[in-house]
Amino acid sequence: MEELGEITGLIETHSTSQGRSVSLLRDNFLKSTLLPATFLDNCWVRLTNGNSIGESRRIKLFVPTNGDITPDRNWANTDTGDPPITYQLLRYLTWDDWKAAINRGLEGCYYVDEDSITILANTRQYNMPTWIERAADFIGATIRHGTTTDNYDRLSLEDLEIIEDAGVLRVNIPQLSTSDVLIVKGYRAYAALATDAATTTCPKKLALAAGKKEAIKKIAIGCPGEDRTYWERQLAKAEMEFTLASRKYTRRVPKDLYVGQPSNYGDPARLTWKDMK
Numbered sequence: 001m002e003e004l005g006e007i008t009g010l011i012e013t014h015s016t017s018q019g020r021s022v023s024l025l026r027d028n029f030l031k032s033t034l035l036p037a038t039f040l041d042n043c044w045v046r047l048t049n050g051n052s053i054g055e056s057r058r059i060k061l062f063v064p065t066n067g068d069i070t071p072d073r074n075w076a077n078t079d080t081g082d083p084p085i086t087y088q089l090l091r092y093l094t095w096d097d098w099k100a101a102i103n104r105g106l107e108g109c110y111y112v113d114e115d116s117i118t119i120l121a122n123t124r125q126y127n128m129p130t131w132i133e134r135a136a137d138f139i140g141a142t143i144r145h146g147t148t149t150d151n152y153d154r155l156s157l158e159d160l161e162i163i164e165d166a167g168v169l170r171v172n173i174p175q176l177s178t179s180d181v182l183i184v185k186g187y188r189a190y191a192a193l194a195t196d197a198a199t200t201t202c203p204k205k206l207a208l209a210a211g212k213k214e215a216i217k218k219i220a221i222g223c224p225g226e227d228r229t230y231w232e233r234q235l236a237k238a239e240m241e242f243t244l245a246s247r248k249y250t251r252r253v254p255k256d257l258y259v260g261q262p263s264n265y266g267d268p269a270r271l272t273w274k275d276m277k
Contacts, residue, residue, distance in 0.1 A: 001098045002088075004211050010093065013048070015086045018067070020050070022074040025087065031067035038062075044090040045069055051077035056095050092219045098211075101218060103192035105210025105242075109202050110250050112139065113188040119176045128162075128169040132186040135162050135169060144181040154183065187250075209245040213238040 005011020016027035025045060040062040047055050057071030079085050093101070115129040132138055141160055145153040161172040173182065190202040200207065216238045220231035 001095075001102060001211075004102070004208055004215070005088075005090070005098065007208065008212055008215065010091045010215070011098075012089045013086070014089065015084045017084045020047075020075075020079045020085050022076075022078050023070065025069045025071075025085070027067045027069070029067065030062075030064065030069070032064050035064035037064060039064060040069065040089065042092055044094055045071060046088045046090060046095055047075065047079075048086045048088055049083070050079035050085055052079070056090070092223070093215060097218060098215065099193075101215040102207065102211040104214040105212075106190040106192055106200060106202055106207060108214075108242075109190045109206050109210050109246070110137075110187040111190065111202075112185065112250075114183055114185040116144070117182040117184060119178050119180050119182055121178055122175070124175055125163075125170050125172050126182065128171055128184060129186075131188045132169060132184070133189075135164055137187040138162055138169070138171075139185040139187065141171065141173070141185070142183045143176060144183050145179075157182070203245075203249045206245045206249040209238070209242040213242045 002011060002013065006013075014027060014029055016025070016029065018026040018028060020026070040059045043059045044056050045059055046057075047053055052075040055075050057073060057075065059069055060072040061070035062068070063070075090098075113131070115131070117126050117129075128138070141157040142154045143157050145155070157173060159174055163170045163172060171184065176182065190200055190207075193200060213235070216231060216235045220228065220235045223231050
């Protein structure tokens, strides 16, 4: 989030040894006779160390001649200037807004995944894995023969039908042997990060592009009318950056699949000599 904020210029990290009370933060770095009192309008200050670490407050008053920041309500505790106090200035968005933007972005980033479905006797229709949310996210299916790991025989399954019923995706297939396993492949969205310690396997550049797009989108929706044109242009640029990052990091698998129609898709990595005829 900090890197994303720095990329967009909407999060600045500072440190000060001038001290902080429960109702005031002073930083000589911001002390200036040239800055207007409105310089930190629509900004939040977030403490990143000390007795009130993690607390955020909207900036109520900024006095540039002294470098003084007054929050809209007091912090829980007071800190001295030893060690230096570190803090962040957040423009337009709160810390929670940044978290939400990154999670919305991750949910719009996809990777290729697969899941197994156990074959049942006298059953031809199966629910798709819940992570395949749309018919368009389905890539294809294979039949897995054998019971030895790393020594399976996999055959492409082309005789199938995708059915979408009240938001539930199902697949119709021929009756298979219960000793086989149906493997379905599709595009899966990266999971949201539930905590600050959570991690993701999403490529960093893709995650940054997605988070930037969602953050600017929120600003463009809520900004004053006189600023909307500027932020709409920034949003268009961010959307293009995300599109380019998606093309680079999300492997698109060629397919010829339509809802309710048989698939002609065959994954080259899964073909056997029988499929090469």
